[in-house]
Amino acid sequence: MAKTQSIAERADALESQQMQDLNNRLVTKSLLYHLADGEQSLGNGFGQGTGKQLLMGEDPRLPQMPEKPTLMDFFKYRFAPAQQHLLQSARLARKNGLSGNMILACLLHDIAVSGFIRSDHGYWGAQMIEPYVDEEVSWAVRMHQCLRFFPDESVGYAYPESYISFFGADYEVDPYIVRDYEYARNHKWYMSARMICVNDLYSFDPNVVVELEEFEDVIGRHFKQPAEGLGNDNTPASHMWRTLRCPCNAL
Ligand SMILES: [Fe+2]
Numbered sequence: 001m002a003k004t005q006s007i008a009e010r011a012d013a014l015e016s017q018q019m020q021d022l023n024n025r026l027v028t029k030s031l032l033y034h035l036a037d038g039e040q041s042l043g044n045g046f047g048q049g050t051g052k053q054l055l056m057g058e059d060p061r062l063p064q065m066p067e068k069p070t071l072m073d074f075f076k077y078r079f080a081p082a083q084q085h086l087l088q089s090a091r092l093a094r095k096n097g098l099s100g101n102m103i104l105a106c107l108l109h110d111i112a113v114s115g116f117i118r119s120d121h122g123y124w125g126a127q128m129i130e131p132y133v134d135e136e137v138s139w140a141v142r143m144h145q146c147l148r149f150f151p152d153e154s155v156g157y158a159y160p161e162s163y164i165s166f167f168g169a170d171y172e173v174d175p176y177i178v179r180d181y182e183y184a185r186n187h188k189w190y191m192s193a194r195m196i197c198v199n200d201l202y203s204f205d206p207n208v209v210v211e212l213e214e215f216e217d218v219i220g221r222h223f224k225q226p227a228e229g230l231g232n233d234n235t236p237a238s239h240m241w242r243t244l245r246c247p248c249n250a251l
């Protein structure tokens, strides 16, 4: 009994500490975060009956971001720390002599997986970067999603073995993936999207650590960083960067 009490007390103490850290604000979560836990719910909704105000603006639990955040700031302060897949893919693209734009495309191809939403990651990732990169780059990021599932022997690209363990040997892609693949394979930028697949390193070397700074030059030349900071600008993608900065705004 005493033990149960002390656990409950500790939970209370932790909760009150968290509330203090949040300046006594209640954190609300979007439907999507609840759906991901299998709950069709808005959780505590708008906190009715709690007497609490809701968290809006900077989230003190997350790393503080600069006033005018750059792409590299988002890599550092928001994206998942496991970024070697992106960095090693970009390094391979550079080693294979691809253009600056294509090195950037490889660096950003899974930006939605590392930094936003995994589902339909090519489409989300393309939208995040579209206002800031050449059209070919975002097109390639969007289309690598469907091309991943289709081999192209002309460039030595086979169906990824890892997908058999990820999704099962009998997995069949959705019709929209087939549709987009058929559209992409006849497109003038087909090979750009295909080059992302070719340089998409699934079994990257765990002993090699590539730093983001290695691509500072490529980002500087090919990513049109808005002077006012990502999210503070006014593009069709600004709200995505703001949401990433403050993911628990109540509205
Ligand atoms: Fe991907």
Ligand SMILES: [Fe+2]
Pocket (backbone or CB within 6 Å): 085, 109, 110, 200, 201
């Ligand atoms: Fe990838």
